[in-house]
Structures are given as structure tokens and as C-alpha cells.
Amino acid sequence: xxxxLVCVVDDDDAVRLSIGLLIxxxxxxxxSFASALDVLADDDALARAHCVxxxxxxxxxxxxxxxxxxxxxEHSAPIIFVSAHGDVPMVARAxxxxxxxxLQKPFNEQVLLDRVQEAVQLAAQRRRDxxxxxxxxxxxxxxxxxxRDVMDGMVAGRLNKQIAEDLGISMKTVEQHxxxxxxxxxxxxxxxxxxxxxxxxxxxx
Amino acid sequence: xxxxLVCVVDDDDAVRLSIGLLIxxxxxxxxSFASALDVLADDDALARAHCVxxxxxxxxxxxxxxxxxxxxxEHSAPIIFVSAHGDVPMVARAxxxxxxxxLQKPFNEQVLLDRVQEAVQLAAQRRRDxxxxxxxxxxxxxxxxxxRDVMDGMVAGRLNKQIAEDLGISMKTVEQHxxxxxxxxxxxxxxxxxxxxxxxxxxxx
DNA sequence: TCATCCATAAGGGAAAACCCTTATATCAGC
DNA sequence: GCTGATATAAGGGTTTTCCCTTATGGATGA
Numbered sequence: 001x002x003x004x005l006v007c008v009v010d011d012d013d014a015v016r017l018s019i020g021l022l023i024x025x026x027x028x029x030x031x032s033f034a035s036a037l038d039v040l041a042d043d044d045a046l047a048r049a050h051c052v053x054x055x056x057x058x059x060x061x062x063x064x065x066x067x068x069x070x071x072x073x074e075h076s077a078p079i080i081f082v083s084a085h086g087d088v089p090m091v092a093r094a095x096x097x098x099x100x101x102x103l104q105k106p107f108n109e110q111v112l113l114d115r116v117q118e119a120v121q122l123a124a125q126r127r128r129d130x131x132x133x134x135x136x137x138x139x140x141x142x143x144x145x146x147x148r149d150v151m152d153g154m155v156a157g158r159l160n161k162q163i164a165e166d167l168g169i170s171m172k173t174v175e176q177h178x179x180x181x182x183x184x185x186x187x188x189x190x191x192x193x194x195x196x197x198x199x200x201x202x203x204x205x
Numbered sequence: 206x207x208x209x210l211v212c213v214v215d216d217d218d219a220v221r222l223s224i225g226l227l228i229x230x231x232x233x234x235x236x237s238f239a240s241a242l243d244v245l246a247d248d249d250a251l252a253r254a255h256c257v258x259x260x261x262x263x264x265x266x267x268x269x270x271x272x273x274x275x276x277x278x279e280h281s282a283p284i285i286f287v288s289a290h291g292d293v294p295m296v297a298r299a300x301x302x303x304x305x306x307x308l309q310k311p312f313n314e315q316v317l318l319d320r321v322q323e324a325v326q327l328a329a330q331r332r333r334d335x336x337x338x339x340x341x342x343x344x345x346x347x348x349x350x351x352x353r354d355v356m357d358g359m360v361a362g363r364l365n366k367q368i369a370e371d372l373g374i375s376m377k378t379v380e381q382h383x384x385x386x387x388x389x390x391x392x393x394x395x396x397x398x399x400x401x402x403x404x405x406x407x408x409x410x
Numbered sequence: 411t412c413a414t415c416c417a418t419a420a421g422g423g424a425a426a427a428c429c430c431t432t433a434t435a436t437c438a439g440c
Numbered sequence: 441g442c443t444g445a446t447a448t449a450a451g452g453g454t455t456t457t458c459c460c461t462t463a464t465g466g467a468t469g470a
Binding site: 381 | 445446447448449450451
């Protein structure tokens with residue numbers, strides 16, 4: 001897993017610096033940006049970001065605009081907004097869109113530190129989940145179409161005989177595919193197979 | 206499933222009435238309350254509530270206070286706050302605690318209607334999920350301790366022989382329990398069993 | 411053209427699951 | 441003491457899975 005990184009985005013140099021120094025007291029690596037577009041241009045930061053501390057009102061791309069962009073990139077980093085000019089609709093919108101928190105300046109330093117730490121933990125969990133999911137999807141993608149058909153039957157609780165009838169092939173062929181499915185998915189019981197398929201969300205429910 | 210109900214809570218008679226009438230144009234049953242405590246006292250409303258439209262500032266128990274109480278009751282109804290006096294920390298807090306939305310007065314009527322409808326749909330989905338979960342939990346609770354032990358082994362992908370060794374009993378006894386588990390859980394394949402156990406969140410992951 | 415992957419299929423045997431019945435011992439409640 | 445639920449165990453037979461090998465035809469690709 002990549003080393004965690006907290007991104008601080010604020011066009012005010014003094015604020016950016018002080019927030020950065022504050023968060024560094026947690027022992028977390030921090031990278032500061034004077035504009036939202038600078039963040040999007042930094043691939044390394046995007047890849048490592050475990051939390052984004054974000055001013056709402058900035059020239060160029062706003063904080064809300066950056067949130068939208070990150071959502072479109074399916075970026076999983078929790079976003080903590082920090083703003084002196086927040087209004088009710090803005091906060092509600094940001095939170096609906098999944099912002100981790102919205103703090104009003106001037107904020108209590110300890111509150112920000114607490115929220116950043118929670119956010120980083122959440123990000124780490126999301127990354128673990130995402131990595132697991134990517135792993136499983138990789139295995140599922142390695143199945144041929146026919147193996148996938150057979151797997152669907154297995155997960156649906158069908159007997160080999162029934163799967164053979166469903167697909168119009170012989171039971172022996174089903175056995176063959178079934179063995180390949182177990183091998184490629186790296187499981188050694190039907191229970192494990194069903195478990196990972198259900199958890200990966202690839203069972204249509 | 207109970208008939209849906211939208212609860213409107215506002216100490217201002219005129220506001221309460223107008224919001225109520227507005228929401229009734231959706232064809233949804235509405236019940237209005239002048240105070241948060243009145244809601245908590247109305248068991249029928251609590252049981253049916255699919256959405257709570259809630260003023261923040263009220264004498265007695267505040268809107269935020271009612272949200273807390275409902276959370277403690279594990280009530281699943283989405284809450285839409287409506288307030289003329291919202292500030293940033295209040296909105297952030299309400300949304301963090303799971304509020305469905307936070308609208309500022311005066312609000313656009315269509316926005317409220319849209320959000321109420323979304324909330325009611327969400328509530329219906331939560332109720333379906335909850336009912337399913339309660340059903341499954343009921344079945345799981347009907348298992349004896351030993352049957353539960355055997356089921357855990359089954360879901361973990363253990364063979365009957367291995368389960369027998371784990372529990373220090375004979376394979377024949379495991380077979381007996383296994384059959385009872387399938388019967389009580391009303392499934393007819395291991396795949397189905399694993400599926401419902403995983404989905405019910407009773408597998409420790 | 412040759413190698414590789416894929417889907418198909420079969421034989422054969424070991425292991426496991428599934429389904430039925432019967433039976434004993436314990437324990438709780440009426 | 442009887443009843444019912446529970447945990448235990450076994451016999452016996454059918455079905456299914458699991459694992460091995462072998463084999464053919466088609467498609468892909470270097």
C-alpha cells in the first residue's frame with residue numbers, strides 16, 4: 001500500500017502553511033496546494049491521498065468543484081472542507097455528496113486533527129477494501145465465458161447436472177469448468193466461492 | 206408493510222400547515238406535530254414514518270435533539286431538516302449524523318417535494334432490507350447452539366468430517382445437524398445458506 | 411504451420427454429501 | 441412419571457462431487 005498523504009488546498013499562503021504544520025504534528029506526510037487544479041495535476045498526490053483538507057472559496061476551481069472532479073474520478077479520499085464563508089445550502093450539498101466534514105473558520109485545532117485522523121483511517125480501510133475488490137475482480141475476469149456460466153450456476157446453488165441441462169452440455173464438461181473456476185478463484189470450497197462472489201457484489205443483488 | 210407516513214414537525218402553525226399541504230400533493234399521508242416530543246409519543250407515527258421533515262429550532266426538544274433520540278431508537282426514517290437559522294457546524298453535524306438533507310428557509314417547494322419523495326423511497330428500501338434481515342435473524346435464532354456450531358463450519362467451507370473433528374463428535378451427528386440447519390434456514394443448497402449468512406452480516410466479516 | 415487456449419466430452423474410482431430410519435441419554439416442564 | 445426438545449450415534453443406500461487421465465475440434469496467434 002502507498003504511503004498515506006494528506007493534501008491541504010487553500011489559496012491563502014498563511015492558512016495553508018499553518019494547517020499543514022498542524023497536521024504534520026500527527027506524524028502524517030502533508031502536501032500543500034495553492035489551487036484545486038494543482039491537486040488534479042499531481043498524480044502522485046492523487047494516488048496517495050488519504051484525506052483532502054479543502055478550502056471552499058478559491059480562485060479557479062472551487063473546493064466544491066474539486067469535490068465533483070474527485071467524485072468523477074471515483075477517488076476514495078475523504079474530503080474535509082474548511083471555510084469562512086460557508087452557507088447552509090453549500091454545507092448540505094457538500095455533505096450529501098459525501099464530504100467527510102465541513103468545518104467553519106476559525107476552527108478548533110484539535111477538532112481538525114481528530115477529523116483528519118478519522119478520515120485517514122477511513123481512507124486506509126477503503127483502500128484495503130478496494131484492493132481486495134480489485135484482486136477478486138481480476139480473478140473473475142480471468143474466467144472464460146463458459147467458466148463464468150458454470151460459476152453462476154454454482155453460486156445459484158445448482159447441481160452440476162442441472163447446470164449441464166441449463167447450458168445444454170454434458171455433466172463432464174461442467175465438472176471440468178467447475179474445477180477451473182475453483183482453481184482460478186483460488187478457493188477450495190463452494191462456501192468460499194459464494195462468499196467472495198457475494199462480497200464482490202457480482203451476484204446481481 | 207405499514208402504510209407510509211411523512212411526519213412534519215414545526216412549532217409554527219402556519220409553516221407546519223403549509224408544509225403539510227405541500228407534501229400531501231404528492232399523495233403521501235402526512236401527520237403534523239407542533240413539538241418533537243409529540244412525535245416520540247406517537248407510536249403509530251413512529252412505526253409508519255418514512256420521512257421526518259423537521260424544524261431545527263423549537264421550544265422543548267430541538268430538531269437535533271429529536272434526531273439523536275431517533276438514532277438511539279435505531280429508527281430508519283430519513284430526516285430532512287428545514288431551518289431559517291442554520292449555521293455551518295449545525296448542518297455539518299446533522300449531516301454527519303445521517304440527516305438526509307438540510308434545507309434553508311425559505312426553500313424551493315419543488316426541492317422539498319423531490320427530497321421527500323427520495324427519502325420515502327429510501328425508507329421503503331430500508332424497511333424491506335430490515336424485514337428481510339429480521340426474517341433471517343429469526344431463522345438463525347431458531348437454531349440450537351450445536352446446530353449453530355455446525356452451520357459455522359459449513360459456512361467456513363469445512364467438510365463434515367472436519368467439523369466432526371473440530372467439535373469432537375461423530376460425522377453422523379454432524380450430518381444430522383446439517384440437515385436440520387438447511388431445514389430451519391429454509392434453503393436447499395449450501396450456496397444459498399452461505400449467501401444469506403453473509404448478507405445477514407452474521408459471519409464475522 | 412505449429413503451439414496454445416478453449417470448449418467439449420468420456421472413463422473410472424475415491425470421497426463426500428444427502429436422505430431415510432432407528433436409537434439412546436439428558437434435561438426441562440407439566 | 442410422561443412428554444418434548446436436544447445431542448448424540450449408527451446403518452444403509454443413492455446421488456453428487458472431486459480428481460485423475462485422455463481426446464477431439466475450433467480459434468487465435470507467433
